[in-house]
Amino acid sequence: MNNSPASIVGTHARAILLHPEDNVLVCVTQLQPGDELLIDGREVAVAEIIGVGHKLARRLLRPGDKIIKYGAAVGSMTAAVMPGAHVHLHNMQSDYIPSHTRTQQKPTRSENR
Amino acid sequence: MNTAVAFQGYLRQDGRKGIRNLVVVAYLVECAHHVSRRIVTLADDLNVHLIGFPGCYPNDYAYRIMSAVCTHANVGAVLLVSLGCESMDRERLLTQILASGRPAELLVIQETGGTRATIDAGLAAVTRLREQAARVKRVSMGLNELIIGTICGGSDGTSGITANPAVGRCFDTLVSAGAACIFEETGELIGCEAVMAERAVTPALGAAIEACVEKAEHYYRVMGFGSFAPGNADGGLTTLEEKSMGAYSKSGSSPISGLIKPGDIPPTSGLYLLDVVPDGEPRFGFPNIADNAEIVELIACGSHLILFTTGRGSVVGSAISPVIKVCANPDTYRRMAGDMDVDAGRILEGRASLDEVGEEIFKNVVAVASGARSLSEALGHQEFILTYKAFEPIGPACLPVHHSR
Numbered sequence A: 001m002n003n004s005p006a007s008i009v010g011t012h013a014r015a016i017l018l019h020p021e022d023n024v025l026v027c028v029t030q031l032q033p034g035d036e037l038l039i040d041g042r043e044v045a046v047a048e049i050i051g052v053g054h055k056l057a058r059r060l061l062r063p064g065d066k067i068i069k070y071g072a073a074v075g076s077m078t079a080a081v082m083p084g085a086h087v088h089l090h091n092m093q094s095d096y097i098p099s100h101t102r103t104q105q106k107p108t109r110s111e112n113r
Numbered sequence B: 001m002n003t004a005v006a007f008q009g010y011l012r013q014d015g016r017k018g019i020r021n022l023v024v025v026a027y028l029v030e031c032a033h034h035v036s037r038r039i040v041t042l043a044d045d046l047n048v049h050l051i052g053f054p055g056c057y058p059n060d061y062a063y064r065i066m067s068a069v070c071t072h073a074n075v076g077a078v079l080l081v082s083l084g085c086e087s088m089d090r091e092r093l094l095t096q097i098l099a100s101g102r103p104a105e106l107l108v109i110q111e112t113g114g115t116r117a118t119i120d121a122g123l124a125a126v127t128r129l130r131e132q133a134a135r136v137k138r139v140s141m142g143l144n145e146l147i148i149g150t151i152c153g154g155s156d157g158t159s160g161i162t163a164n165p166a167v168g169r170c171f172d173t174l175v176s177a178g179a180a181c182i183f184e185e186t187g188e189l190i191g192c193e194a195v196m197a198e199r200a201v202t203p204a205l206g207a208a209i210e211a212c213v214e215k216a217e218h219y220y221r222v223m224g225f226g227s228f229a230p231g232n233a234d235g236g237l238t239t240l241e242e243k244s245m246g247a248y249s250k251s252g253s254s255p256i257s258g259l260i261k262p263g264d265i266p267p268t269s270g271l272y273l274l275d276v277v278p279d280g281e282p283r284f285g286f287p288n289i290a291d292n293a294e295i296v297e298l299i300a301c302g303s304h305l306i307l308f309t310t311g312r313g314s315v316v317g318s319a320i321s322p323v324i325k326v327c328a329n330p331d332t333y334r335r336m337a338g339d340m341d342v343d344a345g346r347i348l349e350g351r352a353s354l355d356e357v358g359e360e361i362f363k364n365v366v367a368v369a370s371g372a373r374s375l376s377e378a379l380g381h382q383e384f385i386l387t388y389k390a391f392e393p394i395g396p397a398c399l400p401v402h403h404s405r
Helices: B030-043 B060-070 B090-099 B115-133 B163-176 B193-198 B203-223 B230-234 B240-251 B291-300 B330-339 B354-369
Strands: A010-012 A015-017 A024-027 A036-039 A042-045 A055-057 A066-069 A072-077 B006-011 B022-027 B048-052 B075-082 B104-108 B137-142 B147-152 B180-184 B256-260 B270-274 B305-310 B323-327
Touching: A024 A066, A066 B240, A072 B240, B022 B030, B022 B060, B022 B115, B030 B048, B030 B075, B030 B115, B060 B075, B060 B090, B060 B291, B075 B090, B075 B115, B090 B104, B104 B115, B147 B163, B147 B240, B147 B291, B163 B180, B163 B240, B163 B270, B163 B305, B163 B323, B163 B354, B180 B291, B193 B203, B193 B240, B203 B256, B291 B305, B305 B354, B323 B330, B323 B354
Parallel strands: B022 B048, B022 B075, B075 B104, B147 B180, B147 B305, B180 B270, B256 B270, B305 B323
Antiparallel strands: A010 A015, A015 A024, A024 A055, A036 A042, A066 A072, B006 B137
């Protein structure tokens, strides 16, 4: 990207860093298993399909870690993941109100706030 | 960017200026919906819009919003259609619309002779009202007389990177040109309350903003769901606060001049936050059952046009005020280009900067204010939802700057 807007502070070709303090990147074109990404100078192999607009781990993330995006906390990890892994509903949750999907509409987890 | 632009508006007798000259047909209870829809369908005119309220029980909020949209600057004349036994105070509403200088008529189905007779009478009324509305005076109008609302719908992981901050840039331009801009959905600003409060023009307004987001969080918690749809997750958003951070960027970087509620018109130029979550203990269900319920509230606050950002691909427009669609996701744009006025996904693919897209949105605002139809408007989208709610008036800290527009 030659014409990066100011809010996109770094590019990783197919995923972008929105803020220097973020620990997730945002996918710009769909990633496939086996795709190689350069994250902070290290080669990372992608293990799963990650769609446009979805997040991937910039570094090793542990349960309870706050996810930082736009430089702000947007939730917490519920499982550990390696750099390059898809970060979404299966390993991350809200610190406010639980999210729902079409198949799971009765959130049961206890509120931690 | 040249912001010293002028266009031809419609001068209403109450002094307000509109960018459209519409006849609205309003049903005052669901039982009058079919008759009203037939009147609008048979009138077959993009400038005759159908609006209405389905409920039979009285509600101060619904009355207030109905009277606000019937006397909106884009509305030139009104036909009210009542069944006859519902609670909406039709005589008071008619009197209020007439007092604003707008031609208006009332048909009561039970007195007019039923379905067929009322449809015939309604069509004749629309013909008369169109002729009367056409006599409106055209006058020059500037950006400093515009009120613009923004909303996001069908957000995904691209919304907060492309379309929303681009609308924010456009809002900054509009505010500096003297327009009033409104952003909303406090339930989708959960997590942003502290940063938002810092932008308030007074500390007391900042405290009021924080309290209103806290109210929203409580309300949604009682409902059991945040303002977060399955499509948001399909598009890569995981949590409500993540969606909030992206939505918040629509507001741009201007100071926040005030906190208003549905039906309040911004008293000055500047940036306003619209509190859409009802006051008091939660009743009547979800604050806004779908995006158009929020758009109606933005219109009730005087919005002449609406900037609507979407990632997943919403197609809606609105009755009364044109909707400009800004598409965040380049894949969605390629699939649904016929619905999208602006392709903000170019930012993601390095084909445009945020500033360039912000300027393109601004140019769209000027074009649509000058009479060009937005895509949803040309396609005939005229969605309208009005439901039950309860609000207390805004507090003294909410509007620190008072001037009449």
